[in-house]
Amino acid sequence: MTTAVERTAAAPVPGAGPAPAAARRPPAEDARRPLWQRVAFVAALTGASVIFMLPFVWLVGASLRPREYVFAPGFLPVPFAPGNYTEAWSAAPLLTWLFNSVVVGVAAAAAVTISSAWVAFGFAYFRFPGRDLLFGLVLATMMLPFAVTMIPTYLIWSELRLTDTQVPLWAGNLFGSAFYIFLLRQFLLSLPREYFEAARVDGASYPQLFWKLAFPLIRPALLVAFVFEFKASWTDLMKPLIYLRNEELFTLPRGLKVVLDRFGYGGEQQWEVVLAGSVIATVPMIILFFLAQRHFVEGIATTGRKG
Amino acid sequence: MASTATAPPAPGRRRRTPLARREARWAYLFLAPWIIGFLAFTAGPMIASAWLSFTEYDVINPPEYTGLDNYRELMADPQVARSLGNTVYYTALHVPLVMAISLGLALLLKRVGRWQGFFRTVFYLPVMTPAVAVGILFLLLLNTQDGLINRGLALVGIEGPSWTTDPDWVMPGIVLMSLWSLGSTVIIYLAALQNVPRDLYEAASIDGAGAWARFRHVTLPMISGALFFTLIVNTIASLQMFTEVYTMYFGNRETQNRFNSDAASFYVIHLFQEAFQFLHMGYASAMAWLLFVIILVVTLVQVKLSNRFVFYEGEDR
Numbered sequence: 001m002t003t004a005v006e007r008t009a010a011a012p013v014p015g016a017g018p019a020p021a022a023a024r025r026p027p028a029e030d031a032r033r034p035l036w037q038r039v040a041f042v043a044a045l046t047g048a049s050v051i052f053m054l055p056f057v058w059l060v061g062a063s064l065r066p067r068e069y070v071f072a073p074g075f076l077p078v079p080f081a082p083g084n085y086t087e088a089w090s091a092a093p094l095l096t097w098l099f100n101s102v103v104v105g106v107a108a109a110a111a112v113t114i115s116s117a118w119v120a121f122g123f124a125y126f127r128f129p130g131r132d133l134l135f136g137l138v139l140a141t142m143m144l145p146f147a148v149t150m151i152p153t154y155l156i157w158s159e160l161r162l163t164d165t166q167v168p169l170w171a172g173n174l175f176g177s178a179f180y181i182f183l184l185r186q187f188l189l190s191l192p193r194e195y196f197e198a199a200r201v202d203g204a205s206y207p208q209l210f211w212k213l214a215f216p217l218i219r220p221a222l223l224v225a226f227v228f229e230f231k232a233s234w235t236d237l238m239k240p241l242i243y244l245r246n247e248e249l250f251t252l253p254r255g256l257k258v259v260l261d262r263f264g265y266g267g268e269q270q271w272e273v274v275l276a277g278s279v280i281a282t283v284p285m286i287i288l289f290f291l292a293q294r295h296f297v298e299g300i301a302t303t304g305r306k307g
Numbered sequence: 308m309a310s311t312a313t314a315p316p317a318p319g320r321r322r323r324t325p326l327a328r329r330e331a332r333w334a335y336l337f338l339a340p341w342i343i344g345f346l347a348f349t350a351g352p353m354i355a356s357a358w359l360s361f362t363e364y365d366v367i368n369p370p371e372y373t374g375l376d377n378y379r380e381l382m383a384d385p386q387v388a389r390s391l392g393n394t395v396y397y398t399a400l401h402v403p404l405v406m407a408i409s410l411g412l413a414l415l416l417k418r419v420g421r422w423q424g425f426f427r428t429v430f431y432l433p434v435m436t437p438a439v440a441v442g443i444l445f446l447l448l449l450n451t452q453d454g455l456i457n458r459g460l461a462l463v464g465i466e467g468p469s470w471t472t473d474p475d476w477v478m479p480g481i482v483l484m485s486l487w488s489l490g491s492t493v494i495i496y497l498a499a500l501q502n503v504p505r506d507l508y509e510a511a512s513i514d515g516a517g518a519w520a521r522f523r524h525v526t527l528p529m530i531s532g533a534l535f536f537t538l539i540v541n542t543i544a545s546l547q548m549f550t551e552v553y554t555m556y557f558g559n560r561e562t563q564n565r566f567n568s569d570a571a572s573f574y575v576i577h578l579f580q581e582a583f584q585f586l587h588m589g590y591a592s593a594m595a596w597l598l599f600v601i602i603l604v605v606t607l608v609q610v611k612l613s614n615r616f617v618f619y620e621g622e623d624r
Contacts, residue, residue, distance in 0.1 A: 044415055045416075045426065048415065049429045052430055053429060055445075062447075072453075073458060115341075118340060119341040122334050122335075122336075125337075126334030127330070128331040128334040131334070134338065137345070143543075143603070145547055145602055147595040148356055148598075148599050151359065151595070152356050153348060153352050206333045235437045235550075236550075237438060237550045237554065252437070256439045257558060260442075260554065261559040265559075271447070281437050281439070285436065288435070289428070293424075300491050300494045300498075
């Protein structure tokens, strides 16, 4: 790895970098630097990368070791104990929780993406009295801490007899969310208005403008919204803590917390089960990142969303 | 004087065509989901929560009006003071460290050519890790005898502290954990750095500016918008820290007593426990409003400060 880094550091290939700025950089820039600077650069980059990757390496390695070796020094899964995973699988209903997380995540992400796009179209396409004031209100809600609305929101779901169901974990998303409305409106505003005017002249209704024209055109932004919300839902612990009692309904983070309390400190001290469970909860997110890397990076860079 | 009934529409008032009115009707139809959601899940709950904060309410019995009692109790509650103090301490360490380290990493990444995507992924993957898994992982990495971190410190001859059990070291341990997940800030800075026009550096070099002078007088002003933005976002987020710490130290009767959880108490964790474990809904609502006021004040101060430091170059942010 180091040699490849050295090579690229010494002579960046114009146009090969994923960011346009990398293409603009004259290739000679780093070659002009003194040797010690190039060495220091490679050392710093490699060192930082190793530090950031070690926790993952340890997690995977330790999850594959027998119980008495979990805290042994070293990173490698020696002795090798893949049976930890089947043990974890039978010790806790991980498959059920995995399935719940996928269902809740897809429902939450689909609901927020479609509803936010619908609302964003309203803000982007129409001119009407009070529009800017309302949009300001949308942005203002982003500032509100979750804690302020948390208790009355719980009381609403409890009044509707929907606590201890998964509905409160995603149904609030049916009404759009400020961050995504903002993001999708930006994308919609960048589309030429003539597209829509032409379709209007051809007799398209407003919902048709939205479904047939706007929706396909802003697909990349819709994917950004979808993957962000899916990740947010997959990671969330607070809502499942508030709303779910029945273990059968738990999502993975909620289940993992139970696994920690049952098999970790103060419990059975079967850390291999806890670690295998953590890997199982993490792997889908890593896969999601590699599938949708572009959308994550784009979403963060353009909106400054905190992961 | 003409009677008002027969007067033509006042000239200041625009006449709205039927088409415009039809458009406005459709516009509100598009906004309807958000408006309904806003009333039901934001404005309504805000009013309810403000009202509950003046009551005693345990969900089972109807709320009982107690005036300012909750707020008075709040000011004298040592638990609230402790958790708020911890939260502020954490924020004061976490935010500057995240910003400084992220900027360093972004500056490194900016110089990487073809492999930039790879290294960006390296720094971002921890952000993808579910917060509960991060809490579990660091509970073990921070372990006094067998944890990876103290083993690493031992290699350079330092005897690591009891990160998870010594009350004085619990908070630094949590800060250390939080630094692992700074990838989004790195990506924001990298994007900002790549937007700095190259000719500014060239002009500065021609004027005789060294590396430090270029960083101080070109880079920093040009990315000050991003710095300011991450300052606000990271501050708001860290004042509401919950999941990782709750996973590590709370919610388990055994460990909650064993591991001095006072030292790990964060404001939102305390609020959550008051609301959903002790069912002090009125008191927790008062706590929530205090948090809201704190966040508002902190953000306003930061915005005021930024007007002095942030350089806006006619960009459409």
